[in-house]
Amino acid sequence: MNPMINTQAVLAANNLGPVSAEIFLVIASCAILLIDMFQKEGKRTLTYALSLLTLVGCAVITYADFKAGTTTYTFYNMFVSDPMANLLKLFTYLAVGVTLVYSRQYAGERGMMSGNMGGEFYVLALFTLLGQMIMISGNNMLPIYLGLELMSLSLYALVAMRRDHAISTEASMKYFILGSLASGFMLYGISMIYGATGSLDITTIAKLVSSNAANHTILVFGLVFVVAGMAFKLGAVPFHMWVPDVYQGAPTAVTLLLGAAPKLASFAMMIRILVEGLLPLAIDWQQMLLALAVLSLLVGNLTAIAQTNLKRMLAYSTIAQLGFVLLGMMAGVVGTRDATNAANIANAYSASMYYTITYVLTTLGTFGIIMMLARSGHEAEEVADFKGLAKRSPWYALVMTALMFSLAGVPPMMGFMAKWAVLDVVVGSGQLWLAIIAVAASLVGAFYYLRVVKVMWFDEVADASPISTPLDMRVVLSLNGILVVILGILPGPLLAACLSAMSATLKS
Numbered sequence: 001m002n003p004m005i006n007t008q009a010v011l012a013a014n015n016l017g018p019v020s021a022e023i024f025l026v027i028a029s030c031a032i033l034l035i036d037m038f039q040k041e042g043k044r045t046l047t048y049a050l051s052l053l054t055l056v057g058c059a060v061i062t063y064a065d066f067k068a069g070t071t072t073y074t075f076y077n078m079f080v081s082d083p084m085a086n087l088l089k090l091f092t093y094l095a096v097g098v099t100l101v102y103s104r105q106y107a108g109e110r111g112m113m114s115g116n117m118g119g120e121f122y123v124l125a126l127f128t129l130l131g132q133m134i135m136i137s138g139n140n141m142l143p144i145y146l147g148l149e150l151m152s153l154s155l156y157a158l159v160a161m162r163r164d165h166a167i168s169t170e171a172s173m174k175y176f177i178l179g180s181l182a183s184g185f186m187l188y189g190i191s192m193i194y195g196a197t198g199s200l201d202i203t204t205i206a207k208l209v210s211s212n213a214a215n216h217t218i219l220v221f222g223l224v225f226v227v228a229g230m231a232f233k234l235g236a237v238p239f240h241m242w243v244p245d246v247y248q249g250a251p252t253a254v255t256l257l258l259g260a261a262p263k264l265a266s267f268a269m270m271i272r273i274l275v276e277g278l279l280p281l282a283i284d285w286q287q288m289l290l291a292l293a294v295l296s297l298l299v300g301n302l303t304a305i306a307q308t309n310l311k312r313m314l315a316y317s318t319i320a321q322l323g324f325v326l327l328g329m330m331a332g333v334v335g336t337r338d339a340t341n342a343a344n345i346a347n348a349y350s351a352s353m354y355y356t357i358t359y360v361l362t363t364l365g366t367f368g369i370i371m372m373l374a375r376s377g378h379e380a381e382e383v384a385d386f387k388g389l390a391k392r393s394p395w396y397a398l399v400m401t402a403l404m405f406s407l408a409g410v411p412p413m414m415g416f417m418a419k420w421a422v423l424d425v426v427v428g429s430g431q432l433w434l435a436i437i438a439v440a441a442s443l444v445g446a447f448y449y450l451r452v453v454k455v456m457w458f459d460e461v462a463d464a465s466p467i468s469t470p471l472d473m474r475v476v477l478s479l480n481g482i483l484v485v486i487l488g489i490l491p492g493p494l495l496a497a498c499l500s501a502m503s504a505t506l507k508s
Contacts, residue, residue, distance in 0.1 A: 015074040018081035021061040021089065022133050028054040029126040036119030047119035048104055051126060055097045062089045069504065077201055078140040083501035084271065084353070085137045088264045092136070095261035095360050096129045101476045102368040103253030105469070109375070110251060112161050121161060125257055128154040132265035139276075141190045141200040144269055148186070148233070151265065152179050155258055159250045171249025178242040182232030185225045192222025193278075202277040209280045220284050226273060227288045234266050236326065237295035240319050244307075247315035248381070252374065255311060256367040259318060260360045263325075267356045270329060271349060275506070279345075289330040294434070297323035297441040304448045311381050313448055314366060317407060320445055321359050324422050327438060328352025331425040344429065346506055350499040351421035357494070358406070358418035361487070365403045365480040369396060372469050372477065383452060388461030396467070397456045399481030406484050408449040409442050414488040421495065 016023065032054065036047045065072075066086035073080050100122065107113055112121050131151030138144035156179065160172035194200055196218035197208045208214045228239065235243040247255050274285055300320030307313035332348030373380035373389075380386070390397035406415035419442065426435045469477075487494055 015072070018065070018072045018074045018137070019079055021058045021065075022130060022137075024061060025054060025058055025126060025130050025133070028057065029123055029130070032119065032126070033123045036123070039119070044108070044113045044119050044122070047122050048100065051100055051122040052097055054126065055093045055100075055129075059090060059093045062086050062093070066090065071504070073139065077203060078143050079134075079137050080139040081137060082505045084505035085268065087497060087501045088136050088268050088353075089133055091357050091360065092129060092132050092261045092264050095264070095364060096125060096257070098364045098368070098476055098480065099253070099256045099260060100125060101472050102256065102364070102371050105473065106371040106374055107251070107253045110162060111164075112251065112253070121158070121253075124154045124158050128158070128257060129261065132261055135265040136268040138269075138272060139202050141193065141202070141205075141273070144272060145183075145186060145190060147265070148269070149183060151262060152183065152233075155254075155262070158254045158257060159246065161254065162251055165251075167249045168251060171246045174242055174249075175246045178232065182229050182239070184229075185232065186229030189222045189225030189227075189229060192218055192225065196222065202272055205277045206279065209278060219278075219281060223278060223281060223285055224288070227285055227292075230266065230270060230273075231292055233269075234263070234322050234325075235315075235319055236292040236322050237299045237319060240296070240299070243319060244312045244315040247318075248309055248312045252311065252367060252371050252379070252381070256364065256371075259314075259367070260363050263322075263356055263360055267325065267353060271505075274329070275332075275345070275349065286330045289326045290434075293323045293326035293330060294437060295323075296320060296326065297438060301441045301445040304445065307448070308383055309381055310370060310383050310386070310452070313383070314363075317445065317448075318359075318363070320441065321355075321407070323441070324355050324419060324438065325352050325359070327426055327434060328355060328422045331422070331429045331431065344425075346499060346503040348425040348429070349506075350495070350502040351418075351425045353498045353502060354491075354495055355418040355422050357498070358414050358487075361480070362403050362406045362415060362484055365399065365477065365484065366407070368473070368477045368480060369400045369403070372396065372467065372473065375465070375468070383455055384462055386452060386455050387459040387463075389456040391461050392464065393467055396477070399477065400456060401453050402481050402485055404449040404452050406488065408446040410446070412485070412488045414484045414491070417488055417491040417495075 032047055032050050035050065036044070039046055065081050066083065069083055071080065071082040107121055113119070128151050131147045131154065134143055134147030134150065138147055156172060156176045159175050160169060162168040190200070193205065196215045197205050199205055199208070209219065232239040247259065250258065278285065296319050300316045300323060304313050304316035304320065307316060328348050328351045332345040370380055373385060389400065402413060406413035409416045409419040423435050423438060426438070
């Protein structure tokens with residue numbers, strides 16, 4: 001064996017460059033945990049500032065890789081840094097950072113910052129982020145699963161943080177039990193795929209499946225369980241039963257940690273496993289995604305109409321929004337049974353990626369408004385709590401209106417362009433009937449979004465108490481609303497970035 005080649009292989013296997021952001025996050029999180037122990041009771045200003053600085057540091061590292069536009073593998077191809085991963089990570093940092101800003105006052109008023117380890121909210125949020133980063137960059141079934149479990153375990157703990165709150169405890173138990181079931185589904189499916197191919201490496205699996213060197217029956221059997229596990233984590237119908245209960249029962253700050261950034265990681269997980277690893281089996285998994293998408297659109301929108309609790313309504317809204325994401329995932333390979341149409345695939349998955357980012361940005365602002373209106377001893381979770389908001393604070397009523405319009409797909413908001421992008425690729429794939437179902441479901445969904453707008457602008461004030469909000473939250477919330485409008489009017493740069501990242505990733 002040539003010793004030079006062997007040395008180069010070892011260096012490539014141990015290249016820490018692609019994982020520098022993850023390493024920085026681990027070190028910073030452990031340091032924050034130690035520093036927090038020496039802070040005064042109830043004072044977590046330093047922990048809060050260090051957590052945000054950590055996210056900024058991760059963003060600087062990842063942005064440098066994103067600008068380079070290269071694809072780099074390390075740890076024997078188990079971890080990959082590519083344009084799609086870097087773009088999704090940047091938005092993941094943004095989502096977690098904005099969540100921490102929105103959550104600071106809310107969590108403090110509810111005793112989630114008390115005790116000698118009161119900073120655990122921030123540290124668990126950072127470890128949730130670490131799991132998402134590993135999921136996004138995993139090029140092997142093992143790290144993808146480990147990242148998923150790290151994210152899930154941190155979220156289980158966060159949902160149960162209010163230990164003296166019965167509803168939160170109940171929500172955490174439901175989430176833990178059903179989440180464990182989903183993890184079991186995933187692990188069993190992965191074991192079947194390993195049994196059929198003899199490998200957990202996604203690149204190797206793709207080659208074996210393409211060459212028909214793997215047992216097709218066992219592969220499909222494993223695929224069913226993997227897709228079911230993904231649907232559980234996403235909250236797609238019929239695996240959605242945990243979503244409304246956990247969204248409603250968890251503290252709103254944790255609901256936002258659960259409902260925003262993890263969707264970006266789950267999207268990346270679907271791309272890694274289904275597209276990069278099992279694209280030759282598209283004829284099998286596209287039918288599963290079709291059923292999940294249609295059921296999610298119909299059940300999510302129809303059930304949301306009956307909800308009076310805003311968090312529960314947004315939970316069913318999330319289920320419906322995921323239906324559009326799944327439509328985009330499916331559209332790339334509909335009508336191309338040999339899965340060779342690279343242009344169709346890149347366009348469809350970039351549209352789905354853009355929709356996921358749109359959903360996350362809009363969800364951040366929506367739950368931010370809910371936390372802004374909440375105060376000590378009162379949760380602003382009911383639609384009735386928003387009565388007359390325009391008279392109390394016209395600006396934030398306008399921000400909430402823009403967010404509701406975006407979720408409903410009303411132009412010129414960002415949500416309209418996201419729906420248009422997905423519907424365009426669905427129609428382009430020849431599935432006009434699917435586009436008709438999606439549009440009809442969106443029209444139904446517009447009712448419950450516009451109901452919130454009507455309550456804010458036309459109903460009498462239900463609670464005239466002053467709104468007390470920290471400056472950082474007011475600034476970020478305002479920017480959040482403005483961004484949703486600007487990216488709806490000028491969607492080109494972000495759409496182009498998604499298409500470029502997805503094309504580069506699929507070619508690598």
